[in-house]
Amino acid sequence: MNIDWLSVAAFVIVLIFFIIIYKLQKKEVSFTGIILGALAAGVVIGIIFSGHTSWVMPIGKIYVSTLNAIVSPLIIVSILSSITSLGSMKQLKGIGLRSILWLLMTTLLAILLSMGLGLTFGVGRNSYLSLEGIDAQNFQSKVVPFTQVLIGFFPRNVISDIAEENTIPMILFAVLIAVSYIMAANENHEKVEIFKKFIEAVKEIIFKAVDFIISLTPYAVLTLIATATGNGISRAGIIWSLLVLLIVSFIAFAFDMWVINAVLVKVFAKLSPFRFFRKILPAQIVGFSTQSSAGTLPISTEILVDKIGIAPKVANFTAPLGTTIGMPGCAGIWPVLIAIYGINGLGIHYGIKDYILLAVVSLFVSLGTAGVPGTATITTASVLTAMGLPLELIVLSIPISAIADTGRTATNITGAMVAAAIVGRKENSLNDKIFNDIEINDSVETEVIQDSLEEVPVGAGCRL
Template identity: 50%
Template sequence: MNVWDAAALAVTIGLFAGILALSRKRVNFSVLTFVGLFLGVGVGVVFRDHVEYVQPLGRVYVNLLLTIVAPLVIVSILSSITSLGSTAQLRTIGGRSVYWLLSLNLVAIFLALGTALLVGLGSGAQLGTEGVDTRSLDSVRQPFSAVFIGFFPTNIVKDVSENNVIPIILVSLLIAVSCSLIADKHPEKVAPFKRLVEAFREIIYRAVGFVISLTPYAVLALTASFTSTVSADTSQLWPLFTLLVVAFVVCFAHTYLVNGVFLRVSANVSPVAFFRHILPAQLTAFTTQSSAGTLPLTTSLLRTRVGVPAEIAGFTAPLGTTIGMPGCAGIWPTLLAVYSVNALGIPYGLGDYAVLVLLGLVVSIGTAGVPGTATVTATTVLAAAGLPLEVVILTLPISALADMARTTNNVTSAAVAATIVARKEGRLDDEVFRAPNPDVSVAFDASSQDVSAAEPAPTAEHGDDALWGGVPVGACAVDPSPRERVGAR
C-alpha cells in the first residue's frame, strides 16, 4: 500500500468520525451532507491521484442505493395503488405525473435550444471528426421502436436485476390494479396480500433509512474521488470548456428558475423552502450522478419534508427516473446537436430544429436514470436527426462533469412534478411543508411504522392521527406533533 494512499484513507476515516460526532449532536442532515461535500473536495485536492482506497467507500454506497431501488419501486407502487381506493385515482395520478414530467422536459429542451443558439454554441470550435471511431456507440443507439418494445418485460427477474424501472413499474401496476379490482368485490380474498405488502413496505423503508443515513459519508468519499480525477485531467477540458459552462448554466437555470416558477404557479409553494427541503437529494444526485440511485432519498424527502403523500411520492418519483429526465434527455442532446451544427457548419433550418425538439421529447420516455444515460440519449437523438455521432465521442471528456448538473436537474424536476401532482390532487400537506426539517433518516425509519391498510380505524399507537388509505397521517418525524404530519389532511 502506497503511503499516500494509506494517508488518504486514514484522513477520510478520521473525517468520517468527525461527521459521526456532528450527527450525534443533532446537526441538520443537509448541513452534514454539505460538510461531506466540502471535505471531499479538500481530500481530493490534497491527495490527488492517491484516493485508490477512498473510492470504494463511495461506490459501496452507490451499490447499496441501486440495490434498494427495485424493491422500493415495487413496494411503493403496490402499496400506493392498493391504498388509493379506486382505479380512477390511479388514472388521474398517472396521467398528471406523465403530463408534468414531460412538460418540464419540453421547457428544458426549448431553454437549451434558445440558449445554445443565442450564444452560438460550437461556432469556431473546428471539430476534427474525421477518423473518429464511433463503433462503440452502435450498442447504445436504438430506434424508438426498440425503446418502446423494451418497456414491456419478458423476464421480470432480469429487469429487477438490471433496475429497468419501466418494466418493473408496469408489472407492479398490473399486479396492484388486479388486486384493487378483486378488492372491489371480494376484499377478504386480497386482505392477506395487502398485509404482506404493508409488512414488506415497513421492512424496505427501514432498510432505506439505514442506507440514507450513510449519505454524508458517501458524499465525502465520492467527491474526493471525483475531485482527484478532475484535477489530474483538467488540461483535457479546455477545448470543450464553453460547452461545459453552457450545460451547467442551462441545467441550473432549469433546476432553480424554471422549476421555481412551476412550483409557485402550479403548486403554490415557496420555491426557496422547497429547494431547502430537498437539498440532500440534490447533493446526492450531484455526487452519485444517478437519478435511480437517489430515488430512495428523493421519496423520503418528499414524504417527510415536502408533504407529498406516500401514494404520490411512491408513484411519481420512480416514474421520474425514466420519463422526462430534462438534464439527460432534454438539455444535453439538444446542446450537442446545436454544438455539432455550428462547429461543422451543417445547414439546419427551422423545420430541422422542430424535429430536434420532438426527438428530445420522445426519447425522454423510457430513459434510464443511471450514470451514462446522457450518452445513450444523445446518440439516439443525433442519429435520428442525421447529425454526426463523432460529436458524442469528442465530448465524452466533459460528459462526466456535465452529468453532475444533469442528474441534479433530473432529480429536482421529478420531485417538482410529484409536488405539483400532489397539489392538483388536493393532497399536499402544507403543515409538513412548513414544519422544521426532521432528520431524514430517522424520519424514514419512523414512517415505516405505518399500520396495515386493512385496518379500518386508527389504533392507540397512533393516537389522534387519522388514516387515509391505510397510511397514518402522523408517522413521519422524530417529534410526532401535528405540525409534522405526512399525507393527506
C-alpha cells in the same frame, strides 16, 4: 508488491473524516451542512493527494452499488403500494384514473420543459467530467430499431428484468399485479387482504433501507469527490457547470409552477390562474420552506376544499396521491437535468431517439419511485440506470441538491393541487361560488403558514 504510501495516507485521513462525520451526525448537525463539509474535505484531499486516491475510490463505488441495488425492489413495492391503495375498481376508473392521468400529464410537461431548457442552456457542457473507471464511450447509444425499443418496454421475465435493471418492464409488471389485486379484492377482499398487508410490510422495510443508504451520503460524497478531484476534474469547470445546473433548475421550477400550470388551470379547470395561485400560496411557501411534500398535505388539502372549492372526496384523494405518483419537481425536472448534465459533461452523443427514450423513461419512473425518503435520489438513480448513465452523477450534484429541493418540493405541491383542480372540474366536484367569493385574509394566510411551518417536519420530501 509496491505500496503506494500516499494512497494509504489518503485512506487514513478519509477514515478520520468519517469519524468526524459520524460525530456530527450524532450531534444532529444539519444534513446539508455535513454534506457541504464533506464536499469541501473531499476537494482538499483530492488536491493534496492528486493521483493517489486508489485506496479511497472503492468506498464510493460500494455506496453507488448499494444505491443501485435498492432501486429495483423500491420501484416494484412503491407502485404496488400506490395503486393497491386506490381500493376499488370504481374508484380506480373514476377519480383514480383521472388523478393518475393529470398527475402524469403535469410531470410529462415538466420533463419536456426541463429537456428543452437543459439543451438550450447546454447544462454540463464544458465541464469535462472525468469519473474514475468510467469511459464515456461505454455510454454511447447503440442504434436499436424503434420496434425493438417498444418491445423492450414490456416484461419478459420479471427476475431477469430485475437483474438486468430493465426499469420500464418492472413498472408495467407491478402495475399489472396491482390492478389484478384490486379486481380480486372486489370479488373477495378477505382472501387477498394478506397480499396488501405483505406489500405494506415490505414497503416499510425497503423505506428503512433507503433511509439508511441516504444517511451514508456524506461518506460517499467525501470519497467520490476526493477521487474525482484527485483524478483531474477541472475544478473551475465543474463548479461553474453545477451553478448553471442550479440556475436552470430554478428557471424550470418557476416556469412549470406559474406558466405551464397557469395554462392548465385556465384551460382545463376553467379557473382564474391569478386567483388560484394566490389561494395556494401558503402551501407553496410551506413546501418551499420545509422541503416536505407529504408534510404539507394538511394545508394543501384544506386550501383545495375551503378556498378552491373542490369536493373533499377529490381533494383528499388526488392531493395525497400526488405525493406518490407524478411529482414534476423530483421525478420530472431534476432527473432529466442531471441526465443531460452527464450527457454533455461526459461528451456522450445523444440523438433525438435517445432524448425521446429519456422522456419516456422519466415518465414511467415518476409512477414508481415517489413518496419515499430521498425521492430525488431514487428517481434520478432509476432514470440514470435505465439510460445506462453513471450513478456517480448523483453524488456530483449533491452539493446543489439541497438548495434545489426547495424548488422541487414547491413544484411537486403545485402540480398535485393543479391536478386536483382539474379532476374536480371533470368530476363536477368544484364549487365555483367558493372559488370566486372567498378571499384569503392576509393575517389568516400568515397564521396558516406559521402554524404549518411549526407542524411540518423539515426534509421529509425530496431531500437527499
